Amino acid sequence: MTSPYPPRRRSGSDYSRTPGRVPPSPGYASSELSTSTISERQNPVVAAARSFTGMFAACFAPPESDNSRSLGDSEEFKSSSTASNGSRAGSRAGSQRGRNSNGGMNISSYNIVQRKEPGIVKFTMEEIFQVTRNFSPSFKIGQGGFGAVYKAKLLDGTVVAVKRAKKSLYEKHLGVEFQSEIQTLSKVEHLNLVKLYGYLDQGDERIIVVEYVPNGTLREHLDCIHGSVLDLAARLDVAIDVAHAITYLHMYIDHPIIHRDIKSSNILLTENFRAKVADFGFARQAADSDSGMTHVSTQVKGTAGYLDPEYLKTYQLTEKSDVYSFGVLLVELVTGRRPIEPKFELKERITAKWAMKRFMEDDAISVLDPRLDQTAANTLALHKILELALQCLAPRRQNRPSMKRCAEILWSIRKDFREQLSASNFRSFSTSSQRSSSLRE
Numbered sequence: 001m002t003s004p005y006p007p008r009r010r011s012g013s014d015y016s017r018t019p020g021r022v023p024p025s026p027g028y029a030s031s032e033l034s035t036s037t038i039s040e041r042q043n044p045v046v047a048a049a050r051s052f053t054g055m056f057a058a059c060f061a062p063p064e065s066d067n068s069r070s071l072g073d074s075e076e077f078k079s080s081s082t083a084s085n086g087s088r089a090g091s092r093a094g095s096q097r098g099r100n101s102n103g104g105m106n107i108s109s110y111n112i113v114q115r116k117e118p119g120i121v122k123f124t125m126e127e128i129f130q131v132t133r134n135f136s137p138s139f140k141i142g143q144g145g146f147g148a149v150y151k152a153k154l155l156d157g158t159v160v161a162v163k164r165a166k167k168s169l170y171e172k173h174l175g176v177e178f179q180s181e182i183q184t185l186s187k188v189e190h191l192n193l194v195k196l197y198g199y200l201d202q203g204d205e206r207i208i209v210v211e212y213v214p215n216g217t218l219r220e221h222l223d224c225i226h227g228s229v230l231d232l233a234a235r236l237d238v239a240i241d242v243a244h245a246i247t248y249l250h251m252y253i254d255h256p257i258i259h260r261d262i263k264s265s266n267i268l269l270t271e272n273f274r275a276k277v278a279d280f281g282f283a284r285q286a287a288d289s290d291s292g293m294t295h296v297s298t299q300v301k302g303t304a305g306y307l308d309p310e311y312l313k314t315y316q317l318t319e320k321s322d323v324y325s326f327g328v329l330l331v332e333l334v335t336g337r338r339p340i341e342p343k344f345e346l347k348e349r350i351t352a353k354w355a356m357k358r359f360m361e362d363d364a365i366s367v368l369d370p371r372l373d374q375t376a377a378n379t380l381a382l383h384k385i386l387e388l389a390l391q392c393l394a395p396r397r398q399n400r401p402s403m404k405r406c407a408e409i410l411w412s413i414r415k416d417f418r419e420q421l422s423a424s425n426f427r428s429f430s431t432s433s434q435r436s437s438s439l440r441e
């Protein structure tokens with residue numbers, strides 16, 4: 001099949017290997033972990049660091065309440081939300097620093113709170129207060145490990161999410177990490193990545209202003225908290241969007257990035273159910289393969305249930321750690337379960353381990369999300385997705401496919417899925433027309 005990607009920028013053999021079938025990991029890494037992050041368990045300072053570098057990441061944070069979302073979705077935002085979603089380039093007014101003589105805000109100073117492209121806006125506290133109406137609780141749309149999230153509208157109509165770090169987590173030395181995260185984010189731009197608009201790093205305030213993505217997180221949709229079931233076609237599209245985003249990070253930027261916190265609560269959905277990967281708090285520049293490096297050695301960060309066992313053991317980080325997390329995400333997509341389900345009996349507690357075991361025993365259908373129909377198309381796709389997940393979850397990183405390969409495999413799964421769907425539709429159409437013609441006779 002033709003690759004959807006341009007030629008890669010980097011050299012190195014890591015990506016070219018064709019994946020082979022491998023037995024599931026005996027440990028699945030996270031089975032003994034609580035739902036806290038590894039870094040938090042290891043070191044309380046790192047726990048604080050996580051909250052800065054892991055801007056959006058808290059493990060298994062309960063979904064935000066309907067209450068907070070409906071408040072954030074107040075009338076004020078409705079028209080502009082659509083505008084911003086529909087045309088990202090719709091309003092590109094420049095940033096003007098308007099201020100009255102005594103340094104306060106005046107009417108025209110609203111102009112300062114505009115998005116400036118290209119480049120990242122360095123916001124002032126006054127600007128942030130202005131767009132969030134002094135962090136009004138009615139603008140609050142969520143709460144994560146990093147802090148509170150507010151929905152706000154810039155003067156040019158751009159609707160943004162304003163993420164304010166918890167003050168209790170502030171430590172001076174973390175300013176460096178915050179800045180390096182901003183630097184990382186400012187270098188990436190992809191349809192399937194949440195875009196950074198600006199930030200504030202002043203005194204004890206750390207604030208990040210990013211693209212607002214209106215349709216909740218993937219986890220919320222798998223939990224059906226928005227009222228409807230995400231069908232398998234939509235789940236496949238999400239998997240492909242995420243694979244594209246990570247492939248871009250791994251292969252198509254000058255200094256490849258490892259995301260390190262791929263999980264369903266970090267995947268936001270648009271109104272059209274396009275997925276956007278958020279939260280670069282743990283992102284790390286990958287080893288430079290051109291200079292012969294195969295990995296970076298670093299403290300383990302990430303979320304329990306999604307962590308690569310080899311990285312956990314060796315502290316060696318490579319792009320394949322994201323591939324492992326992506327494997328966990330694939331299992332989550334087809335089962336609907338969270339990676340760790342503490343309330344289930346022991347053998348079902350680690351979802352990936354349970355699902356892979358069932359798959360190896362030729363009983364894949366028993367892990368299909370009960371909210372999905374057991375149609376021929378769903379069953380076929382389920383098998384193929386689990387097969388790919390098995391490869392991604394290989395205990396040794398060299399046996400895992402590259403993200404680019406994952407995307408290609410998913411493309412072919414989606415193609416077969418669609419063909420199967422239209423074949424079934426055709427079959428049921430011919431059966432029903434045969435039935436009605438025999439009734440007429």
Ligand SMILES: Nc1ncnc2c1ncn2[C@@H]1O[C@H](COP(=O)(O)OP(=O)(O)OP(=O)(O)O)[C@@H](O)[C@H]1O
Pocket residue numbers: 054055056057058059061064141142143144145146147148149161163194210211212213214216217265266268278279
């Ligand atoms: N860019 C965004 N657009 C729209 N809503 C967002 C955006 N970012 C965050 N949110 C909302 O705010 C909530 C909290 O986000 P945040 O990223 O801080 O935490 P989280 O991902 O839920 O948990 P954690 O950061 O601890 O992993 C999210 O669940 C989501 O509903």
